[in-house]
Amino acid sequence: MVLGGVAILLALLSPIVNALILKLKVGKSDIDGSSLPVNDVSLPGISVVMTVDDEGEDLKKNLPQWLDQSYGGKYQVIVVVSGNDPQVESILKRYSGSPSLYTTFIPSSSRYMSRKKLAVTIGVKAARYDWVLLTDVDCYPEKATFLDSISRRSISGDCQMVLGYSNFSSDAPSARLFDNTYSLYRQLALSQRGRTAGYSGKVVLFRKSMFIEGKGYDGNLKYTRGEFEFLANKFSTESNTLVFASPDAMVIEDTPSHKGWTNKCLNYLAIRKTLRNSRLPRFTFNLGIVSMLSANILLTALIACSAIARMWILCGCAVFALLLSFVLRTVILSVRLRPYLHGMSFVKLWWLEQTLPFRNCMRLLKYRFADKYDFISHKL
Structure with a gap:
């Protein structure tokens, strides 16, 4: 007995x-839009920044969905090109007439630091608006109202950063989909409690002024990747960060190949000991x-x-x-x-x-x- x-x-x-014992708190307003400002003029201007190397297919698929956002405020999409893909050049020429698109480049001779982080930094400095949404070229918003949904969280109080939710589509291999969700759920739940240790998602909304004054990626330029993890880990605090994690309003990341998924996991293992609050x-x-x-x-x-x-x-x-x-x-x-x-x-x-x-x-x-x-x- x-x-x-x-x-x-x-x-x-x-x-x-x-x-998973910590619960990720998802407020009602995240889902039904009840806290959306009545006056659309109050919505902040947003600069969406994405970097592209030799990823023409991803740009062709996902750029239109960022340019076609139904947003009550002003916004722009900044594409920072760091490669020499002819397809990328052709796609950007096709959409060059869009008033929301801005394109810039990084020199091909830049080899002394992470080209990805350099591209992000150039994109942030080129941003017209103080609120910058960093995403990746292999991601697209699930809904045309995504910017409306996430911006309502950025206009309150002393908020300086919003960590969003991104995930793979339903046709992704189950193990990758589960592992990514398992990690991101725990990370966002900790961020809501002021203990941001890592962030494996691909949508961060933050103030340009905070990034510039805090010297951006200074302190972790040694590592080629980790642009989202280091950004969240360096600047997020209990008082300045909100989490936007509604299952009904997210960014969908194109399903990575086996090699791409493996590289993402290995890069995280390489940087995790450098992240504060990670132990x-x-x-x-x-x-x-x-x-x-x-x-x-x-x-x-x-x-x-x-x-x-x-x-x-x-x-x-x-x-x-x-x-x-x-x-x-x-x-x-x-x-x-x-x-x-x-x-x-x-x-x-x-x-x-x-x-x-x-x-x-x-x-x-x-x-x-x-x-x-x-x-x-x-x-x-």
């Missing part, structure tokens, strides 16, 4: 020691994973041992405890993540969380044997 009680207690405690989130995540695996192993072993010893009451308690643990975990996953995962089935949610530690281990192994110079500017 004692062992049976311990098994059930373990089943109850294990799901609670979970990286506690990593500790709680690892604690939750260890708790989940330990409960699974111990309860499975208890079932096997009690069955061999023909202790059927204990065996029944252990089976019940294991099922209870699975159910509680699935409920937490469903409440927290399912709205952002296109209604993914409960069984798939549970399975993807159970296998998450193994996918993380594979990434750590790849990073362990990767050439670390691939993640930094060699000249710095």
Whole structure:
């Protein structure tokens, strides 16, 4: 009876020691637009900044959706070109007549720092408006009212930064979709509590003046990527940052290839130790994973041992405890993540969380044997 009680207690405690225990608060106004200003003139001007290298197909697909935003205020789209793709040049010429489009370039000889961060910095400095929305060329707004929706969060109080929500489309491989959502949910929930450690999304709204006065990416130019992570981590505070995370108003990121997804994960592993406030989130995540695996192993072993010893009451308690643990975990996953995962089935949610530690281990192994110079500017 004692062992049976311990098994059930373990089943109850294990799901609670979970990286998703913090709730991401999504207010009603995020969804129904009830807080949208009555007078559209009060909406701030926004400069949307995106950088493009040899990504003509992405630009062709996504640029029109940014130019066609139904926004009550003034806005512009700044495209910073850092490559020599003829398709990119052709697309920009096609839309050159749009009053909302502004194009600029970075010199091909710029090799002494992250070209991506240099491109972002040039785009921010070229911005006509104080509010800058940084996104990527492989992203597009889910709705034509996206700028309207996110801007309502930027005009209140002392807000200097808004962290938005981005995710892959529903046709993305389930594991990538789950892992990206799992990470971003935890990061945004921490940001709402003033502990921004990282940000794997691709839509940040911030004040140009804050970026310029804070010297932009100064302090982390060594790393070739991480332009969103470093921006959020450096400038976000409890008093100046809001989170806009409505499942009904987000930016959709084109599904990355296997190589692109792997590179994104490896680049994060390269920079994560440099991010402030990152130790506690990593500790709680690892604690939750260890708790989940330990409960699974111990309860499975208890079932096997009690069955061999023909202790059927204990065996029944252990089976019940294991099922209870699975159910509680699935409920937490469903409440927290399912709205952002296109209604993914409960069984798939549970399975993807159970296998998450193994996918993380594979990434750590790849990073362990990767050439670390691939993640930094060699000249710095």
